[in-house]
Amino acid sequence: MLSYIARRLAAGVVLLVAITTVAFLLLYAGGGNIARRIVGQSATEEVVARKAAELGLDKPLWEQYWNWLTGAVHGDFGRSWFSGETVVAGLTSRLAVTLALVCLTTLIAALLAVVLGVLAATRRGWIDKVVQFGSVLGFAIPGFLIALALVVVFSINLGWFRATGFIRPSDSVSGWLKSITLPVIALAVGSIASVAQQVRGAVLDALSRDYVRTLRSRGVPSRRVVYKHVLRNAGGPALAVLGVNFIGMLGGTVIVERMFLLPGLGQLAVNATTQADIPYVMGLVLATAVIVVVVNLVIDLAQAALNPRVRLS
């Protein structure tokens, strides 16, 4: 078990090096005149040159990469070229927002999806149709439309929640809830239904298994069979979908972050990448890749825990 985790993490490190290298090369290839963009339209050429020298942009590419790599190994990811803050501090504060957003959304999506999916699979009928239809709609409606509708109704007209801005939970829990509720709903709408659809399929599949009948033949009530046996067996596929959704949301929160003015990772990603804020993008790529590796590992471990047949090797 431990050696499995160690091996997975080692493979993850190789992956990280590969990803960062690719990202670095891509960024430089597309960076254009970064120094000019940092100092803006009104700066003189001399200032541009000075900026380039300050950032080491005049050095050969391999040297820049080496410098980044040695810094990164020592935990120094440099400072943003466009905002001056250290990449570590900046990412930490953004990650706190985005992870809160994504984790809450995943949690809510998981809970609701399980309930809806199980109901849809066991009751069929209208609730099944609602889940099916909802998953299609949730998939098809652009996220910003949902976000906009939520803002117009709940924040501008009803004033229940905040339309913009993020309040840290350390400052005020109720404020935090007010600032994060609408974004979470906007994000969750898309995934609840699709995960519920997956749960439904997995539950239907598990329900058709022979052991369900055998358990019932021993007098185990069908509700208990569903919630204990079927759900556990359906849990694997559902977890996999949740994992994919989680990873997808890491970058996909950008639209919601923009609409609600949340200082999250997605917004940072768009700004940093379009500006070619290389230290930031590298940090960002690294951070997301680490999260992806960890989430995948956690999902695999959870699946192994749920399903004894999955062998970790």
Next chain:
Amino acid sequence: MSTVAVPAVPLEVLAEAPAGKVSLLRRLLRNPIGVTCLGYLVLLALVAVFGRLMAPQDPDRADPGNFLASPSAEHLMGTDSTGRDVLSRLLAATQISVAAALLATVIAVVLGVVTGLIAGYFGGWFDSISSWIAGLLMAMPGFVVLLAARAVIGPTVWMAMVVFGVLMAPGFFRLVYAAVTAVRNELYVDAARVAGLSDARIIGRHIMSVVRAPIIIQAAMAAGIAVAIQAGLDFLGLGDLGVASWGAMLNDGFAKIYNQPILMLWPSLAIALTCIALTLLANALRDELERAGAAPKRKKKAGAARDDGDVIIQAADVIVHGADAHSQALTGEVLLDVHHLRVGYDQPDGSVTEVVHGIDLRVHRGSIHGLIGESGSGKTQTAFAIMGLLPAGGRVLEGASIMFAGQELAGGSEALYRGILGKRIAYIPQEPMSNLDPSFTVGSQLTEPMRLALGLKRAQAKQRALDLLDRVGIPDPARTFAAYPHEISGGMAQRVLIAGAVSLDPQLLIADEPTTALDVTVQAEVLELIRDLQTELNLGVLLVTHNFGVVADLCDQVSVMQRGLIVEAGPVRAIFHDAQHPYTQSLLDAILDDAAPRGPLGADREEVAP
């Protein structure tokens, strides 16, 4: 043997491999949702091809004097922020958006499918490398890659879609890879190999035909995602606003959302409808595939089609043999009295398909009643009906009576059966492996009903379970108790199931082909066990089987079933020695055990006709 650890849904689809393309399309056309979506997509394709020609006005011609106009006779959908006719633009934009989505999808499909086929079929180093690259691509934050790529190659919608196609390719790779590794070992692929087909031909013919449908489904989803991503990029202002596309229109509309909100409606509708159509189409395809896949499966179990023509069986008189000396010796009370049992399945069109057409059956305490018949004769349906455990859609039809120890069970609810299942009627299934929940230990599955039904404490239940495991002849009860189902053999698993069946001291045991899945030597031991338990606990047993040897070994009474009817019933010796019904006779004739051996090659004597 093991269908173990197959990762769920998509494989489920391909395991029930699809029928031909033609018939799938035809079936899709009969599906109202499918045909609606297809219709929309065909329309979309037409607009994509001819949109510019259909446009009432020049889609690029701006009119700064008449911008943000509301819909009017001249501009049916109004004008945009530079006064261009929105309808014309929408028609023209369709071309770009559809082409862009197609580009991404085609790239993803080609890349993913080709590599997936090669990696899955041949394995080896290509497998390792491509799997690693797929993992790498999947771990890349896709959005960041898209943005970075945009920075490198500029904001053209085509390059963005190429990159996005590459990013989506691992999805197809994994799908195809999983499908191919699953199909690679299918018997028909072996057969093709033995038939002398080249690898290219096997891939093209046999593997592709299986992965084709899942690919189409995934491609429909992928196209939808590509449409959405393209719109998302444009929405963020990261797209190519120079060309007319839905995303560019959306961007324009969003900027003017407070001035002319209707501007957003048209591209949103186009995007949403297209995504919905693609998703629903994928769903409809999947549904059709599942339906197609389910059909033969049902046949396999219920066996609707037969070799021997279409003989229609009338509810003729049942040939009932009188009691003989042996059966008279068994005079236990009547435990189960089934009268005129009919089982039917509700069909989507409201009709009912009847699979058991009114049978009578009696099981006495302390005796074993064999229900024998070929597949599809309705014997298993009868057993399920008695236990109230018919699959979804199935029910006991009006007029039937299932009296169990004086209680009417026919059509009973789950509540009615609550005190009966397990405690008074127990069940031994056919397939030992699939009847144990793979996720729980043997012990927990044994003790759960005991604790629920008998209210035993954990320790008591465990002790009882260990005793039972010992009783059914499991050498190391403690180890088996702690094991997961996949860790024990089929014979052991069947013993565990028998232990579970008798764990609540039932009066009636319903055993559905309890030894069919077992090896002969194991079968003999399990039959021995059932007989011993039956005598020991004075059980009434309803034994469902197709094997006359098993009947001869265990049964006191026999009912012969054919096509949902009992055609002949009586004491076991009467059936074997004095069969009256032609069907029973034909079955007995087919038994090979008494046929003479063929003898060595060249002996050249007549074979004994069966």
Next chain:
Amino acid sequence: MSNSLIDIKEVDVTYPAQGFGKKPFKALTSVSLDIRPGETVGLVGESGSGKTTLGRAVLGLAPVTAGVIDYGGRDIAHLGRRERRALASDIQVVFQDPYSSLNPSLTIEQILAEPLTARGVAGKTARTRVRDLLGQVALPADAAGRLPREFSGGQRQRIAIARALALDPKLIVCDEPVSALDLSTQAKVLDLFIDIQRRTGVAYLFISHDLAVVRHVSHRVAVMYHGEIVEAGDGDQVTAHPQHPYTQRLFMAAPVPDPDRQAKRRVERQRLLAAQAAAGQA
């Protein structure tokens, strides 16, 4: 033997280890068997005995790690893909499961024509041959245009047999070809096998777990146990008067379809088990 069609000599099959730190799995140990032209050799054994592996080794689908499979004077155990393909017209197969051995998305004609067109037989000739094959297995000619799922298990097995016959092979490996079928269907299919053998002189390696079935079709019978052949000989000899303790147990375990004889058999079996246990035989 000089007149054998195929001569399996001391063959081992070992499957490579699945993953690190696991042992390779040895499925066959020093198995020898020969089949003469036009002969049926029955191979009996329980699950895991290696009988299917032996069939697959003959077909080139299992990794032979030692020994020789002599066919027509050369070893066919270690052929390349291309050479193996050339053997297709000599050695064919009928699998157990009539559901998974036919590609569900191809029509019967496509399935049957496949081995033919793979050898370059023209479409028209192939179609005629398909009709002929369907006739040989007693299926109507209109079956050609239909899909496998429209047929019952017995019919599918007939189709599989027709496919095996398409190239006029010398040997057909029959891997439990009737064990998934109903009793009455089983008898008919077995008779078809025998009938075809009489007409074409094809040899069978007939694999089954069912002693009765094997006895019915086989000229000679071999019994497999734990990857080895423990007993071989003429059909009636092996099936009626088994010598090896395992074969004896196997013989006794199969219930006789007669209540009174089976009651006797039961007693005999108990006696045999007790005797074997006393003698310490495996």
Next chain:
Amino acid sequence: MIRRKPLAIAVALAATFALATAGCSSSDDSGDSTSSSGTTQSADGGTTTDGGTTTDGGTTTSGGTVILGAIAYPTSLGPNGYEWGNRAPFFQAVMDTLLMAGTDGSVQPLLATAWEYNDDQTELTLTIAEGIKFSDGEVLDAQAVVTSLDTFKASTSPDTGTYMARYESSTAPDATHVVIKLTEPDPAFLNYLTRTAGLVASPASFDNEDLETHPIGSGPYIFDPDASVIGTSYVYTKNPDYWKPELQHYDKLIINVFDETTAAINAIKAGEANVVKLSGNDNLAEVEGAGWTINKNELDFQGLLLLDRGGTMNPALGDVRVRQALNYAFDRDALLASLGAGYGTVTTQVFPTSSVAYDDSLDSYYTYDPEKAKALLAEAGYADGLTLDMPSSTMLGAATFTLLGQYLGDIGITVNWTDPGNNYIADMLAPKFAAAFMALEQNPDWQLVNFMIAPSALFNPFRYEDPQVDEWINDMQYGDQAAQDEAAKNINRYIVEQAWFAPLYRVWGVVASDANTSVTMLPSNAYPNIYDIKPAS
């Protein structure tokens, strides 16, 4: 169609309906201005008195919190990131400038209470106010000013190249006097001292590791790095020891960055800000409908920069008739209405209304006259049209390029648009294009000339020179006030006639303020002085 409906429908979550409701509730709001009462309610309801990056209404007449909305944020809060314009409040809150821009366009004292040039205008002596301390306790004296000036000169701030171009050195003869030496006269230098050049930070802070994210000055507010999120939300608290408390109006100042116009409008409607700079004027009606006040100035002109006046890259542009034809090609009123939502003034000159050189007859020197344009082109030998390579950018909005291309197409000029992505400006200045669309700031005269007209000007990448103009530029630099004014007027008229540019219109720069806040705009900066943002009395 009324206000309850959105709730019901949005709950149903049907795509098109949700959209339609978003539409109804917004478009109806204009006629439904009572809804703004609901909006205000949520503003001064202010029940969330949460700390952190939030608003709680800021309704009090003095003290309380004010929340500003900005459309850009500095690349750094240290000298390398010093920028004015839209980024001014980020710095102005923490640091005082040496001089202060007055709302009437004048230069006012701040840290420097008096200033004086020597005769040849190359030495400027400033008198620094006494007794001021930085928020870290350091004393603000002449030496601190010198350190700040030198640090800025050496920095990579975008402004340093322009503002400090003629700065040679400075000295502190005593604690209250600073002498600045210029290499040559710079008529705009005092202006620079009201902006980034005049920012004075604690000398000790320049050695701090976190200088880029933690500026320390003597300003009315102190930056709170812990409560702030760089790039999104900047939090400042009142400096309790501020030396000029009459400039301090709030206990807390928060600047939120709105990347998305819609988010800004939503914040305005939900009452989550007090003062918001708008990035565009599409939604002014909406903003007013919410009960907010529109404060405006005209600071930028938008139009084509006809950079290759010498015809080195595209010979056609070397011909004044072609350049004039370009000016006659555009229906400026229609463009302003369509692209600028009608909020602005059409113009054909690049000098701002605040300049002495401004001449309102030059706002309509060229009219929309495609026939004349074609005639001029024909006269220049381009009767069959010509081709022009220009950059385009999604950042500047797609509609602009569509319309420009179309007008030019109408007079026979085919535009080849190239999107250089992130390198729009870099490629323009390289120079890679003969002409380009741009929005440029209309600085005070001397700055403006050095920004886009002089041979060395940044936005004169072809280094085009005209002896006549050079002469006037010389007058501006060395002449007296009257000579300077005269030269500026001449330059303005001359380059309009010579069609160095094809300006289209000046757009309103709008800063919206809620009912509780009053704002006075500056004529020369996009963002008002934070001192001029006050509780409405």
